[in-house]
Amino acid sequence: MRSRGAAALALAAAAFGGCADPGPKPAGPPVVIASKSFTESVILGEIAADIVRGTGLAVEHRRQLGGTKVVWRALETGAVDVYADYTGTLYEEILRDETPHRTLDELDAALARRGLARTAPLGFDNGYALAMTDARAEALGVRRISDLAAHPDLRLVFSNEVMDRRDGWPGLRARYALPQVARGMDHDLAYRALDAGAADVMDIYATDAEIRAHHLRVLEDDRGYFPSYAALFVYRAGLAGRTPSPVPALRRLEGRFTAPGMIALNARAKLDHVPESEVAVDFLRQTHMEVSLPSALGRHAVEHTTMVLLSLLAAIAVGVPLGVVAARRPRVGRVVVGAAGLLQTVPSIALLVLLIPLVGIGTPPALVALFLYGLLPIVRNTHTGLVGIPEPLRDSARALGLRPGARLRLVELPLALPAIVAGVKTSAVIAVGTATIGALVGAGGFGQPILTGIRLDDFSLILQGAVPAAVMALALEWIFDTAERRVVPRGLRKQRGT
Numbered sequence: 391m392r393s394r395g396a397a398a399l400a401l402a403a404a405a406f407g408g409c410a411d412p413g414p415k416p417a418g419p420p421v422v423i424a425s426k427s428f429t430e431s432v433i434l435g436e437i438a439a440d441i442v443r444g445t446g447l448a449v450e451h452r453r454q455l456g457g458t459k460v461v462w463r464a465l466e467t468g469a470v471d472v473y474a475d476y477t478g479t480l481y482e483e484i485l486r487d488e489t490p491h492r493t494l495d496e497l498d499a500a501l502a503r504r505g506l507a508r509t510a511p512l513g514f515d516n517g518y519a520l521a522m523t524d525a526r527a528e529a530l531g532v533r534r535i536s537d538l539a540a541h542p543d544l545r546l547v548f549s550n551e552v553m554d555r556r557d558g559w560p561g562l563r564a565r566y567a568l569p570q571v572a573r574g575m576d577h578d579l580a581y582r583a584l585d586a587g588a589a590d591v592m593d594i595y596a597t598d599a600e601i602r603a604h605h606l607r608v609l610e611d612d613r614g615y616f617p618s619y620a621a622l623f624v625y626r627a628g629l630a631g632r633t634p635s636p637v638p639a640l641r642r643l644e645g646r647f648t649a650p651g652m653i654a655l656n657a658r659a660k661l662d663h664v665p666e667s668e669v670a671v672d673f674l675r676q677t678h679m680e681v682s683l684p685s686a687l688g689r690h691a692v693e694h695t696t697m698v699l700l701s702l703l704a705a706i707a708v709g710v711p712l713g714v715v716a717a718r719r720p721r722v723g724r725v726v727v728g729a730a731g732l733l734q735t736v737p738s739i740a741l742l743v744l745l746i747p748l749v750g751i752g753t754p755p756a757l758v759a760l761f762l763y764g765l766l767p768i769v770r771n772t773h774t775g776l777v778g779i780p781e782p783l784r785d786s787a788r789a790l791g792l793r794p795g796a797r798l799r800l801v802e803l804p805l806a807l808p809a810i811v812a813g814v815k816t817s818a819v820i821a822v823g824t825a826t827i828g829a830l831v832g833a834g835g836f837g838q839p840i841l842t843g844i845r846l847d848d849f850s851l852i853l854q855g856a857v858p859a860a861v862m863a864l865a866l867e868w869i870f871d872t873a874e875r876r877v878v879p880r881g882l883r884k885q886r887g888t
Contacts, residue, residue, distance in 0.1 A: 420448035421629070421636045424461050424470040427454045429660045430516065430597060430652065434474035436670035438623060441643065442472075442636040443689060453666075458483060466504055471626050472640065478517055478619035492617060507630065509623045509640050513647040517619035518552065519596045521606040523584050534610040535566055544590040546572040547580045552593045565615045596649055599656035621647070646677055687858060694835035694862065697753065697828060698821045701760030705817055709765045710810065713772020714798065723773060730766040738763070738827045756828030756835075763824055764817035771813025775806025808874065815870040822863040826855065836862075 421442055425435030432453050439451040452470060455461050462484055464470045481492045488500040501507055520535055527533070530541055538544060546568075552558040553574045562568070575583065575592075581604050583589035594601065596608060596619070623640050630637045655673060658664045712730075716723030738759060745755035779802055792800065803810075829837030840855035 422470045424455045424473040432666045476619040507627045510644040511620035513645040514649040516597045520609045524607045527607040534612040542569040546591045547575040547589045549577045550574045597652040599660040602657045704761045705764030709768030713769045716773040717776035756833035767813040767816035771809045775809030
């Protein structure tokens with residue numbers, strides 16, 4: 391649940407799972423969105439990440455970064471740019487000395503002094519509330535907290551924190567003149583007590599997923615005792631000055647939520663075990679704020695193309711020199727080609743897992759894996775192209791007095807060029823296909839809709855990733871064929887059968 395006391399550190403989870411979508415950066419540095427260590431915060435973080443990403447900005451979502459104080463500190467220091475919080479948490483826990491009257495004007499001033507700002511409330515409140523089972527409340531005609539005063543025999547149980555805190559049971563009893571005697575009880579056990587009929591009323595968070603599961607009725611706080619915990623996004627003020635700015639996208643979420651709607655979202659994730667990312671996508675679709683298909687395909691294309699090109703350039707830069715060494719030093723060559731071949735035998739999923747502790751998650755492990763898989767065709771074809779040069783041609787180059795470096799540059803590499811280009815083409819096609827696996831570690835690309843489609847058994851989503859990836863592979867092959875015709879003399883193409 392939401393942290394209102396000591397921070398709950400979850401940095402280990404953040405290290406391996408906090409970057410939901412750390413893809414390439416098509417529009418400047420990424421907008422870093424954080425979420426706290428509970429379901430509702432992760433859902434809000436996913437929704438914010440999706441709607442900002444739809445503007446073309448790069449986004450990182452650091453899921454479950456920690457408790458309130460951890461995430462707040464990350465925002466203040468600039469480690470993150472945005473996260474969802476609650477007015478009550480800001481008033482009562484973070485900015486207590488600066489917001490004595492709990493007004494939004496006080497909140498804005500306190501945030502501004504720290505270089506921060508906020509959106510308007512999102513439309514729901516996740517403060518404290520009281521609840522009864524719907525059957526028990528209906529039998530007694532209880533709909534408001536004030537109705538409890540007419541039933542002194544009701545058994546009230548509250549979490550130990552609520553029994554003692556300033557805005558907890560003592561003040562609530564005085565405000566409503568309640569005759570009951572409340573008892574402290576573990577929050578999870580209280581739900582069971584209500585189900586078993588051993589208790590009648592308990593404290594809850596207003597958007598608890600368990601409200602649906604236990605068929606509870608949330609009682610109206612008709613005398614306004616509990617402070618408001620209106621959800622909103624807090625962000626670094628500098629984001630408003632970025633071009634483009636993510637702030638207008640975040641403001642599209644203002645007022646778009648309801649308490650029953652948020653309960654349903656939490657229940658889907660926590661009780662129905664639907665991934666938060668899917669819950670977020672469904673919410674945006676149902677509220678007609680979903681990212682358009684062209685925008686999503688464009689983002690995936692940028693991510694996929696970036697991974698393929700960067701890894702391919704690195705493989706060329708390393709693979710061609712290794713192929714030259716392998717051709718000139720046969721003993722070393724056997725080791726080099728063998729090592730490159732060995733890398734091809736490592737399953738891509740296993741390689742990605744092995745790379746996570748070394749380079750983290752997201753794009754880096756995907757780039758390293760694609761680079762390693764791209765080496766073999768380039769190294770082998772460079773080696774084959776060089777050792778296959780007829781010896782009389784080599785002798786002619788020597789007879790002209792060319793030094794080894796000049797022979798390599800002016801004679802041997804041009805003669806080996808058809809084979810080298812063929813190896814690069816093979817490496818590129820391999821990279822396009824293998825890059826889809828990068829979505830497993832948060833690298834995005836066309837693998838994202840493919841994996842989502844597999845999980846949801848949605849063939850249209852699978853096609854949204856598979857078809858563009860196939861088109862990209864064909865396009866790359868055509869580009870290399872065209873380039874080969876331009877850079878390789880016709881005689882060499884005929885000689886090599888290309």
